[in-house]
Amino acid sequence: MYSTRLSYKAMIYEREYVKALIRKKILETLSAQEWAEYQASQRIYTDEEFDEMFAETLLEIGDELPANPLGGWKPDFKRICKGDSPTEKRHRSQWWQVAAAFAIVGMVAVWAFYHYQIDQQQYNFLHGPCFGLTSDAEISLTESVVFLRWGDTLGRKIERGERGLVLRQGNIQVFKTDDGMFQLRQRNGEPGGGIVLETGTQQQALVEFSDGTRIRLNAQSTLQYAPEKPKTEQIQVQGEVYVQRPEQYHMDSLVIATNNGFVSSFSGDFALLSQKNVTRAAALSGELTLHANSRKETLQLDCYGAQGTVARFVNKTNGEEKDSLQYGVRKDPETLLSWTKAVRSYQDIPLREFVGQMSRWYGFQVKDYNCLPADKRITTTVCYRNDREAVFAAIREAGVVLYESKGMISFCPEDAEVTKKTEGRLAWWE
Amino acid sequence: MNEQENHSRNDPFKDLVHCPEKAMEAIFECYEAELYQYVKKFISDDDLIKDVIQETLIALWKQKEKIVVLDTPFFYMLRIARYQALSIVREVQRKNTFPLEENYDVPGSDKADGKLRLQEIDRQIREITDTLTPREREIFIESRFLGLSNREIMERHNMAEQTVKNYLSRILKIVREGLKDLLTLFV
Numbered sequence: 131m132y133s134t135r136l137s138y139k140a141m142i143y144e145r146e147y148v149k150a151l152i153r154k155k156i157l158e159t160l161s162a163q164e165w166a167e168y169q170a171s172q173r174i175y176t177d178e179e180f181d182e183m184f185a186e187t188l189l190e191i192g193d194e195l196p197a198n199p200l201g202g203w204k205p206d207f208k209r210i211c212k213g214d215s216p217t218e219k220r221h222r223s224q225w226w227q228v229a230a231a232f233a234i235v236g237m238v239a240v241w242a243f244y245h246y247q248i249d250q251q252q253y254n255f256l257h258g259p260c261f262g263l264t265s266d267a268e269i270s271l272t273e274s275v276v277f278l279r280w281g282d283t284l285g286r287k288i289e290r291g292e293r294g295l296v297l298r299q300g301n302i303q304v305f306k307t308d309d310g311m312f313q314l315r316q317r318n319g320e321p322g323g324g325i326v327l328e329t330g331t332q333q334q335a336l337v338e339f340s341d342g343t344r345i346r347l348n349a350q351s352t353l354q355y356a357p358e359k360p361k362t363e364q365i366q367v368q369g370e371v372y373v374q375r376p377e378q379y380h381m382d383s384l385v386i387a388t389n390n391g392f393v394s395s396f397s398g399d400f401a402l403l404s405q406k407n408v409t410r411a412a413a414l415s416g417e418l419t420l421h422a423n424s425r426k427e428t429l430q431l432d433c434y435g436a437q438g439t440v441a442r443f444v445n446k447t448n449g450e451e452k453d454s455l456q457y458g459v460r461k462d463p464e465t466l467l468s469w470t471k472a473v474r475s476y477q478d479i480p481l482r483e484f485v486g487q488m489s490r491w492y493g494f495q496v497k498d499y500n501c502l503p504a505d506k507r508i509t510t511t512v513c514y515r516n517d518r519e520a521v522f523a524a525i526r527e528a529g530v531v532l533y534e535s536k537g538m539i540s541f542c543p544e545d546a547e548v549t550k551k552t553e554g555r556l557a558w559w560e
Numbered sequence: 561m562n563e564q565e566n567h568s569r570n571d572p573f574k575d576l577v578h579c580p581e582k583a584m585e586a587i588f589e590c591y592e593a594e595l596y597q598y599v600k601k602f603i604s605d606d607d608l609i610k611d612v613i614q615e616t617l618i619a620l621w622k623q624k625e626k627i628v629v630l631d632t633p634f635f636y637m638l639r640i641a642r643y644q645a646l647s648i649v650r651e652v653q654r655k656n657t658f659p660l661e662e663n664y665d666v667p668g669s670d671k672a673d674g675k676l677r678l679q680e681i682d683r684q685i686r687e688i689t690d691t692l693t694p695r696e697r698e699i700f701i702e703s704r705f706l707g708l709s710n711r712e713i714m715e716r717h718n719m720a721e722q723t724v725k726n727y728l729s730r731i732l733k734i735v736r737e738g739l740k741d742l743l744t745l746f747v
Contacts, residue, residue, distance in 0.1 A: 141743065142681075143736040156597050162674035170681040173704040174735050176728055184601065185638050188594040195593035203610055205588055210617045211581055430672045 142171040145183060152187040157194065267472045269514055271310035274335040276347075278304065279326040288312075299325055301357065311344075312337045316357055324356025329369075331493030332514070334470070343384055346372040348469045349491045361385050362392055367404050370490060372467055374399045375416065390453055391422045391440040400431070401466040407442035412460050414467075422453040435460040474512045481506040481528055492518040494539055501542035506530060573633040576624040583624075584617060591634065598638050602645035608652070615644040688738030692731060699724065700731045 141147040151168045154160045160168060172180055188195070272290060279285035280299045288296050288306060296312075297304040300322015305313040312327065312335055329335050329347045336346045337353055347353055351369025366387040375384055375397045383394045388404035398416015403409070411420050417432035422440040429438035439456045460466070468474045469487055476484055482502050489496055491514070496502075508528040512521060522539070525532055533545045572590050575583035588595075592613075599612045619640045620627060627633050689697050699717065702708045703724075708716070710724045717724070 143740040143743075163677050165674045166677035166681060169678050170685070173682075173685060174732055174739065176725075176732060179732075181638065181642060182635070184598065185594075185635050188597055189634065195597060197593060199593055199596040200606060200610060200613075205610075205614045205617050207581065207584055207617075210584055210614065210621050428672075428676075430675050432675070 142167050142174060148175070148180075149183050149187045149190075152184050153191060156187065156191060268470050269334055269472050271336050274306075274310040274312070275329070275333045276312065276335045277328040277330065279328060281323060285326075297325065302355065310336070314339055314355055316340060321356075321358035324354060324359070326352055326354045328352045332491060341382075341384075342376040344374045345386075346374075346470060348372075350493060351490075363387055367402065369405075370401075370403050370469065372399070372401050372470060377416075388440075390424075390442050391420060394419050394421070401463075409440040410437065411439075412437040412463055412466055414463055420455070422455050424451075424453045425455060427455055429455055429457050435463040437463075472514050474514065476508060476510055476512075478507050478509050480504070481508045481525070481530060484508045484510075485525065488512070488518075488521045492521065494518060494534075497538055497540035497545070498542055501540065502530065573627060573630075576620075576628045580621070580624055584621060587620070587637075588613075588617065591637070594634075595637070595641060599641055599645050602642070602649055608648055612641060612644045612648060616641040619644070684739060684742055685735060688735050688742065691738070692734065696727060696731050699727050700735070703728055704732075 142151070148168075148171045151160070151164055151171060154164055155168050175183070275288065275290050277285055277287050278297055280297070290310070293306055293308055295303060296306050298317075301316055301319040302322060302325055303315045303317055304325065304327075305315065307313060314325075314337060327335060327337060327347065329349050329351050331349050333349050334347060336344060338344050345353060345365075345367070347367075348370035351367065351371060353371070354366040355364065357364055362385050365385065368389065371386075373384070373386065373395075375395055377397055383396050385392055385394045386402065388402070388409040389406055391409045393400070393402060393409075393411050395416060395418035398418060399414040400416075400418050401412045401414065403411075409420070409422075411418060411431060413431040413436045414434060417430065420429040420431060420438035420440065431438050437458045437460045439458070440453050441456065442451055442453050444451055462477075462479070465476065465479055465483075468476060469491065474487075482499055482504065485496060485499070485502060488494075506528060508524065510524040510527070512524060522532060522534060530541060533540045533542075572583050572586035575586065595613055595616065596609060599609045603609055603612065616637065620637055627636060630636050689700055692700065695717070699713055702713050702716065703710070710721050710728070713724045714721045
């Protein structure tokens with residue numbers, strides 16, 4: 131019997147051990163480890179076998195089970211003896227209610243649809259570069275452009291019109307499909323040191339691996355692929371990406387390295403940001419685990435909007451660098467993917483975040499984000515083909531003064547003086 | 561000694577033919593806790609559990625002549641309850657009102673530990689399935705990880721349902737043996 135203490139050796143191949151787990155499950159005394167074993171044991175017995183063990187355990191527990199679990203409720207024995215099903219009866223009585231509700235909902239739906247259409251038109255650009263596009267349309271992959279690098283110094287730009295095999299380097303082949311997607315394939319051959327796909331400003335690309343995993347790169351992002359390296363270094367990203375791992379069972383986890391950590395996932399979609407001292411991952415479906423390079427602890431992101439961050443900071447007293455792991459829940463996870471859309475609609479998001487996204491897309495630098503009021507928010511719609519002036523105008527409309535010069539912008543009041551001295555709105559900050 | 565005290569654990573089923581109304585009440589009284597715990601395995605909502613129990617007892621009533629001659633009527637009753645519970649789960653799922661996955665009933669702080677442990681065991685199971693043939697492996701994954709029913713697997717692989725059952729029974733035996741070998745190796 132394993133009734134008192136269960137071993138951590140997961141002896142779930144033994145029926146008595148599983149029954150001890152079931153017993154604990156029923157009596158609600160399972161520990162986290164035992165919960166895992168209980169779940170796993172259901173995978174290695176047929177449903178019938180597991181049910182049999184469950185039923186046997188129930189009989190064995192007998193008097194230990196809490197009495198009157200339903201608080202004195204009794205079945206309707208009169209109806210049972212007539213063979214009258216409660217759900218059928220309920221369905222019948224609900225039918226007329228449903229029919230009446232349907233008529234009302236129909237009228238409301240017609241009204242709502244009419245108003246929704248009117249609202250949508252606000253995001254449906256009637257003029258300009260995004261004419262005809264709605265806010266849910268993704269940027270067409272046929273516009274994908276990347277700079278491919280390999281070896282120490284070699285590289286070339288893959289233009290939007292190119293198709294077919296675009297690179298054969300060592301044991302890697304890169305194809306570009308008619309749809310504009312880049313496919314990475316491994317082939318026999320000597321390892322060639324890996325490749326790097328790089329997007330520039332106002333560029334995006336979608337990369338597909340042979341197992342079906344897709345990684346969409348935002349502007350100014352890189353994806354490094356070196357299949358001969360250890361698993362935690364085979365795929366590395368910098369910048370912003372959206373990862374989609376198909377809903378099929380993968381025998382191996384996908385591991386993507388960032389600057390100060392890595393994520394692993396068996397299946398699901400997630401958004402990933404990798405900057406010099408920050409990694410941020412947010413689950414959109416499935417689950418993933420976020421690891422910091424310098425820590426043993428991990429964060430499990432297993433629900434829609436769960437977000438984890440690995441931030442590197444310097445300890446002021448001893449100058450030591452440390453990584454902190456933080457967990458949070460994203461209120462509006464879909465905004466993380468606004469950059470994949472042609473028409474980007476932002477509803478009441480922090481202005482800092484908006485400026486950060488625009489700076490990645492357009493390639494302008496922000497002098498000091500701390501000069502942007504943390505509580506300022508913005509609601510606006512931007513076409514991905516707009517020039518940056520349209521974005522600056524939207525920022526100003528949000529009530530913030532900005533100063534711009536030579537590809538850099540500032541929100542700091544002291545820079546107003548610099549622009550005055552230079553007799554205009556343009557200046558350069560050294 | 562009153563009539564109720566005369567019932568042993570299997571007795572209420574014996575009365576299903578001669579005194580069926582009383583027997584139904586006695587069955588519920590005798591096995592309410594077991595039925596509740598069993599159905600709770602599939603459904604956590606008490607109102608739905610009550611529905612399942614009611615439906616189970618109706619099905620039991622309709623088959624009373626058959627049940628009375630069984631050796632293990634309790635197990636048969638649970639099988640009916642399982643069928644009823646899964647029907648309700650499927651119906652509710654179609655309406656998308658609650659997730660199928662089981663409630664995670666351990667303290668929140670230990671949740672990550674449990675998930676990690678489950679991943680670890682899953683990894684061990686995956687290692688073992690490397691020794692299976694591709695078809696066996698596929699069937700195993702579809703059944704135990706993707707939650708497909710035997711019927712769905714049967715249609716996918718164009719084989720008889722019994723063949724799927726045979727496959728699964730053989731595969732699961734291999735996996736259990738493999739786990740045993742793997743774990744005793746490190747003891």
